[in-house]
Amino acid sequence: MPSTTRRTALSVAAALLTGAAGCSGETSSESSYPSESTGNIAMDPEWRRLRRSDRGPLLWTGDRPTTTDDEGHVHARGHFFVTSADEVSNVGIAGVDGADTARAFLEETDYDSATVYVEHSSIRECFTTNLCHVEWSESDIKTSYAREYRDADVACETDARDTLATLIRIPAAFDPTDINGYGSSRGSASCAVRNDHLRQRRNESERR
């Protein structure tokens, strides 16, 4: 069982996404590969998704942020970790489709062997993303998504944007206190392709 002293109570990270800020457009792809080849990776981890069509908060810790708050926009791009069952009760979830599933996902996680990472992002209304993999180390965490069109019968406009929250069950218990680098990339290549590229890059760096 992991030490509760190592695993701090609740780590709220309101830092803006940094790793892929320059290349997280709808069609571009790929932020840089983390320098340390010893980083951990989970390919196709379990995840759940919430979505809303305004900038209001989807998941938060502590008091519910107000949507008129200047922080609202920041919140939409923020992220935090849930590292114990006790912390789950401190997580607020907006009343959107899938809220119950998200709550159950948090409650059913075995925090002795897993950590949930919650990441917010903004996306064009007609698109969605699939989580391909997550990489993390003691200081950094980075997610990779494949962008896809939503179904043809989903009514949406090209110039509108939605907020997404992704709950990622990372299959390892770890202390996120020292994580201060957050990155995310997305592109039009499928998860199979993106995961293959990652494997190739890691194989190459291991050979060096």
Next chain:
Amino acid sequence: MTGLTRRRALALAGAVATAGCGTLSNGDDTTTLDGAALRELVADGSPTVPERIPVNISMTHFEATETRARDLLDEVPANLGPDAIPNGAIRERVRHAREHAVEAVERAANAPSDYERLDGFADARPEARFAAASWRAIDDGLTRDDLHSDATIVREDRQALRERHEYLGANPVTALVVHAAIERRLDSHIDTNRPSRYRAGNPLGVGELAEDIERARVAVDDAEHLYDRHVASLDDSSTLRSRYRAARETLRADFESERADLPSVDSERPWQVDGVDVSETPASEALEELYRPLDPEYELDWAEGSLARSLVRAHRAVVDLRAFESLRSRVADGERFAIESVDDVSAIRSETLGAVQSANADPAVPVLTRSVLADETDRLAGVDAELADADDEERATSLRYPVSTYLTVMARARAVPSASEHVASTLRT
């Protein structure tokens, strides 16, 4: 002048896409040129040399390909709205594909030569099919699996043509152009197992596969027509295969010997000439571009692959080699090609236009020479289009790349008649 041809559009796109490369100069970037004067310079347009093929394409074939293109367009409502396709991004993709295909069909219908007309419809049809099949997937449930039989038929037709294609011809030079055009179409392929860019169930994934199949379909149909018309025009049906193979070996040996005669070239700095500094000038860009396909380390081995196409590549390689050699000599002789005024641009452009006109009038081997000039005049038009869009005060450094393209076009135009004669005489030997 007719509308923008596909090749011209591509050349323009290339020129624009790489334009930024020319702005990276760290030299004196304070000199500016009068944009209005630059725009005036290109106002009258430039000579065009349409791509042609020595085959009499039948009216029936033109009608069939045009009808197919227009039928595909008719399958898609012109005004797709949210009721038809609620997802705005998918709707936009289908609508844009249809609009592009409509424009491509109109360009094809007005193309300056029969061959460009044929190519124009071959470009328009895949995009029209993308729109039509995506829409049918939404409206009528068409799936990728439904298209597999179409793909199989195209593959079988292509294989059948490959098996009966022989290098027939009375004149080895004109026949070369025909066989290279056929090979280009037979070298296309469709991979129905290629991973889709779209997830299962996305109608655009159906459009994507249908587009690939249509591209292959039109390629095979056009190749078949060109071949049958070519063969029908022949009295003598002897094969040129062994002649072409021998010519390829000879041309390769000649090319290597001619390249070995070049003064020593630093492949990292092919513009470097003893005692002359042309770095950061259009001449350095032009020499680099001309040398790239000649670099022994990176050149494509054109002595392999489809026979007629490899001979066409040999012709281009000789053109580039001689163009590089002549431009380098001019630099060695002290010419700088520096851009400090509109007059400098004007002088280089005029010389380029003169070189193109002179090559086009050269009577020696027009069928080979003009196939190169068709591409080069497209590039010329691309640069002209860029200058037509010049800012009121255009930085001289930002003209480095466009002017370097004038230089490469000029050098190639000068080199092409002798290269054509060399290739033609080898083919006739």
